Amino acid sequence: MAKTIDLWGKTYTPPPKGMYAGQPGKGPEGKKCRDCKHCARIRLSKTYTKCRRMERFWTGGKATDIQATAPACEWYEVPHNAEVTGRAAAGREGPR
Numbered sequence: 001m002a003k004t005i006d007l008w009g010k011t012y013t014p015p016p017k018g019m020y021a022g023q024p025g026k027g028p029e030g031k032k033c034r035d036c037k038h039c040a041r042i043r044l045s046k047t048y049t050k051c052r053r054m055e056r057f058w059t060g061g062k063a064t065d066i067q068a069t070a071p072a073c074e075w076y077e078v079p080h081n082a083e084v085t086g087r088a089a090a091g092r093e094g095p096r
Contacts, residue, residue, distance in 0.1 A: 019058075021051050021073055025073070027076035037079040039066075050064060050066060
């Protein structure tokens, strides 16, 4: 359950922390940052999730990390490897 903040009689849900290319939640319904073409998992001593559209602003700190479970933003793009999957991607049909 997301936290909510009550300000001046209105209830708000604060955005996830991190450096996103757009506002999380403005992308396709039901899609997450982890489903996006721009989501990068940087593996060093730990794994850091970042948005490739913001790569020029990356720092060594967690301020530029994103949450993979955050709702997709308006810059969401389907990954190339997810557009066609299964036997159709291999150019084969099923058994006849």
